[in-house]
Amino acid sequence: MDGFSYEFEFGFRTNCGLDSFTTQGEDDLKLEVLDGLLDDIDEVDDFHAANDLSTVCDDFLLDIEFTEKVAKFDCGPVEGSHLGNSSSESHSPGASGSNVAVGMSDSSITALESECKNDSLEKMVNCELHGTFKSKCEYQAPDMEKCPSSHDMDRFDELDSDDNVLLSSILSKCKKRVKSTVLGTKVKRLRKPTKRYIEESSDLKPGSLMRGQNVSTATLKDKHPKVTPCNGSSKGSQVASESWLRGGRLKKRSPILGFESDDDIFSSDSDDDRVRKRKSKIDDRRKNQRMWTLSEVMKLIDGISQFGVGKWTDIKRLLFSSSSHRTPIDLRDKWRNLLRASYAHQKNKGEVDPKHAMRSLPKPVLCRIRELATIHPYPRVPYSKKCNGDTDSSRHPIKAKSAPFSSHGRNLRTTIKEQ
DNA sequence: TTTAGGG
């Protein structure tokens, strides 16, 4: 309890000190200023809720700056400082409290800070820190005019319990953000932090002092070890694309998966679980995906020419019995795609987009697909793929299906093979 | 269950 007021006191004094305030303030003004700070913090949270990573980073930087200032004040001239090197000392004026807690959290924070200083990002961080923090102070300027002097601040611990609740709430937020944002530098979080912060604030607002205190200090310590490898080398997403020799759409979605690792780190609430579930679903889906080989396509075409379009179960049973994957539905889907491809190919007059050249089928196969399509029109194929007059008669959707074993099909097959 | 169609 006391520890929080102390820490906050320092943060507060820090802000004042930056602006070189010496004005003597009224006691009742303290609460006003505190309210201002609290509002500011809430604003920041709301801001997160509606913004992207950049704002998160800014705030993170601010937090680090905050801790830095606190650390500096440890050895600073401020009279009555209870922090820093003397974290073990217990001569806190009017404080009957657990200085143990104070020492713990302080050291944790400063440790985080020092570790991050080893980070390759240090320079950039410090650089942006100043700008961010500066603007922050300017923004607070109006309230700071009434900022109490350090003398007043020394009497902070005399505030009643309500004030302490308020203070601890604020402090908890600050510390939590320091923790999570420090981790964030490693994983490059995007959307996650937002909800998290919202939940946290709503959690702490009720003012359960003990709860907030425990959470802030405990989690801070727990997470600490993970921060240690603060090397900029580790990029959050090593989307082990091991098993993906797949094509287009897979690549499209992989960026989303890139943030899976960070979900693992912050898996503590239902939201994370939900996201993870959704992703694993996508994963499973891909896991079953198998690239169609040319031989498979040939088999499929053979089957269609034998049984006709729509007899997917038969084709599967006779020609794909060996391959456990490739359900009848898969066959149908593939055929649908083949038709589409052949149509596109035909549309382009044989010119293949270099980008798709790799995936395009051999000309003979395409020809065969086209011919098959005329004989066994697939229901609702994107426009008449058969405008080449030759077999306009077969344009009628109703039929071929019922007349599978067309010798026609066999002829087609042989002709293709001969080519 | 199988197929068609949409996502």
Next chain:
DNA sequence: CCCTAAA
């Protein structure tokens, strides 16, 4: 590749 509705 998956899901769903219809047959």
